[in-house]
Amino acid sequence: xxxxxxxxxxxxxxxxxxxxxxxxxxxxxxxxxxxxxxxxxxxxxxxxxxxxxxxxxxxxxxxxxxxxxxxxxxxxxxxxxxxxxxxxxxxxxxxxxxxx
Amino acid sequence: xxxxxxxxxxxxxxxxxxxxxxxxxxxxxxxxxxxxxxxxxxxxxxxxxxxxxxxxxxxxxxxxxxxxxxxxxxxxxxxxxxxxxxxxxxxxxxxxxxxxxxxxxxxxxxxxxxxxxxxxxxxxxxxxxxxxxxxxxxxxxxxxxxxxxxxxxxxxxxxxxxxxxxxxxxxxxxxxxxxxxxxxxxxxxxxxxxxxxxxxxxxxxxxxxxxxxxxxxxxxxxxxxxxxxxxxxxxxxxxxxxxxxxxxxxxxxxxxxxxxxxxxxxxxxxxxxxxxxxxxxxxxxxxxxxxxxxxxxxxxxxxxxxxxxxxxxxxxxxxxxxxxxxxxxxxxxxxxxxxxxxxxxxxxxxxxxxxxxxxxxxxxxxxxxxxxxxxxxxxxxxxxxxxxxxxxxxxxxxxxxxxxxxxxxxxxxxxxxxxxxxxxxxxxxxxxxxxxxxxxxxxxxxxxxxxxxxxxxxxxxxxxxxxxxxxxxxxxxxxxxxxxxxxxxxxxxxxxxxxxxxxxxxxxxxxxxxxxxxxxxxxxxxxxxxxxxxxxxxxxxxxxxxxxxxxxxxxxxx
Numbered sequence: 011x012x013x014x015x016x017x018x019x020x021x022x023x024x025x026x027x028x029x030x031x032x033x034x035x036x037x038x039x040x041x042x043x044x045x046x047x048x049x050x051x052x053x054x055x056x057x058x059x060x061x062x063x064x065x066x067x068x069x070x071x072x073x074x075x076x077x078x079x080x081x082x083x084x085x086x087x088x089x090x091x092x093x094x095x096x097x098x099x100x101x102x103x104x105x106x107x108x109x110x
Numbered sequence: 111x112x113x114x115x116x117x118x119x120x121x122x123x124x125x126x127x128x129x130x131x132x133x134x135x136x137x138x139x140x141x142x143x144x145x146x147x148x149x150x151x152x153x154x155x156x157x158x159x160x161x162x163x164x165x166x167x168x169x170x171x172x173x174x175x176x177x178x179x180x181x182x183x184x185x186x187x188x189x190x191x192x193x194x195x196x197x198x199x200x201x202x203x204x205x206x207x208x209x210x211x212x213x214x215x216x217x218x219x220x221x222x223x224x225x226x227x228x229x230x231x232x233x234x235x236x237x238x239x240x241x242x243x244x245x246x247x248x249x250x251x252x253x254x255x256x257x258x259x260x261x262x263x264x265x266x267x268x269x270x271x272x273x274x275x276x277x278x279x280x281x282x283x284x285x286x287x288x289x290x291x292x293x294x295x296x297x298x299x300x301x302x303x304x305x306x307x308x309x310x311x312x313x314x315x316x317x318x319x320x321x322x323x324x325x326x327x328x329x330x331x332x333x334x335x336x337x338x339x340x341x342x343x344x345x346x347x348x349x350x351x352x353x354x355x356x357x358x359x360x361x362x363x364x365x366x367x368x369x370x371x372x373x374x375x376x377x378x379x380x381x382x383x384x385x386x387x388x389x390x391x392x393x394x395x396x397x398x399x400x401x402x403x404x405x406x407x408x409x410x411x412x413x414x415x416x417x418x419x420x421x422x423x424x425x426x427x428x429x430x431x432x433x434x435x436x437x438x439x440x441x442x443x444x445x446x447x448x449x450x451x452x453x454x455x456x457x458x459x460x461x462x463x464x465x466x467x468x469x470x471x472x473x474x475x476x477x478x479x480x481x482x483x484x485x486x487x488x489x490x491x492x493x494x495x496x497x498x499x500x501x502x503x504x505x506x507x508x509x510x511x512x513x514x515x516x517x518x519x520x521x522x523x524x525x526x527x528x529x530x531x532x533x534x535x536x537x538x539x540x541x542x543x544x545x546x547x548x549x550x551x552x553x554x555x556x557x558x559x560x561x562x563x564x565x566x567x568x569x570x571x572x573x574x575x576x577x578x579x580x581x582x583x584x585x586x587x588x589x590x591x592x593x594x595x596x597x598x599x600x601x602x603x604x605x606x607x608x609x610x611x612x613x614x615x616x617x618x619x620x621x622x623x624x625x626x627x628x629x630x631x632x633x634x635x636x637x638x639x640x641x642x643x644x645x646x647x648x649x650x651x652x653x654x655x656x657x658x659x660x661x662x663x664x665x666x667x668x
Contacts, residue, residue: 034160036151060607
């Protein structure tokens, strides 16, 4: 049972432990695969690629970091709600299995 | 990218050439490690085994997306800046993003590109993949990939060859309602396998023995025109005439259906190819476009399953489901394919079971793709013909299609597995690396307007590697990809966004990795060797008989 009020440090440690388990069991890869497939099917991947290409034409001087800073916020907000929900459910399902 | 100069630091590193030790060797090890880890992650879920993972050397958290220093054993996070800090503090120059194989240069403060690094990346991934062969032919393991290295003879030929600048992006003149032909020809021109075949002089129109109406010769002439230094639009007159003569149903001055022209031309190329056969043909058309469809019919009563395998050159997709169908949602290529491969009830009149003997049984039929072709062509059935051709309608519904397509869910193997284990969408159901199933979009044919007075245009992808030969290392600057829109003779640059939003009628995808049978000599090489041997035989016999004639003549004078 997780403590009723965990300190930030305890939450960080818990997150690190869960990340480690996700990675070691291969579950991270499986969930990431589902996410990538859903995002591509919805057209989000092509849309982001196109917008990044067009944006890159006008950033001066161009660097990866400059482009990433510009594109990260719209990338995160434009993820379709249904996909966000589905993937969070998958992660939650795994976490529930791990924590007794 | 640093302007158009490229990164001098990576160029210097590549120039050293020594792979035995050093950052590039480390790079390949890291790439191979990731390929191995990804493969293990697919299967490890079923067991209690664990995949070993890296932790950040600075903050100790586990790393889902590790960045590895190429000069020492440091691994770290990107987003929190730990790996950049390491590079600064230890004065190491390069680190690599393990997941994608991208290299970051701390001097240029950016990710950098070099063609040699790309080659090393691909070689490391393929070498790792070769260690496991899931689809075996005659129990032979996968043949090791060897990149092409020119022989001494090749080098001489290349040095003496005259190079010409070729446009590759030439418009085609409309010869009178011939836009249906122009769009299909542009899709052939930008098809990498067809292009390589005809530019490789595999069918030389000057040496061809076919007297007239050889569509292969027309293709050869077309490629020669497009890959010349001419910039003005080209009128494919002889191609049109040959088409009229070989496919009389397409003759005449009215607008034709581009898909009909496409299939007709494929058949004409096949029949005018040397050595083409009716079964298991390996002419350029079948080598490029031919796949196999499997149709499985299950008797609802006794469970008897019959499978038939049919060849296919392309896939025609319905845009509308039948009433009462489960597949819903947005109109996309994926939903069309789902519809295509979903189980379909056969009415009692359509099926009689050979096992339980009762005719009039209910049965279900399911289509799936048994063999994926190197080039996958899709047609959206937009033209509805009710009864005779005089009453027809166009379905204008927009269909969304992706730039990258994963065909695994529609292959026979995965479809059957999904039925058994209900592993819908799970990657553990895909045997082999994912890249085996991945396709890239390279051409789209659009139709606007009505059936009888519409207009065809197309988009095609142009790819090139731009090299700067002024520097001694032949610094490769960039892999240049640009989409173009072709409207008969008008060619304009276009964005990927406009391609994907266009009113598509046909789409063409090319497989990302081509598969080969292991340890076999290609049949055309064998054929050529046989021909050379036979010609030598004939020469020898001629010589022998002329020597004999001379001897007889001499003896007669004695």
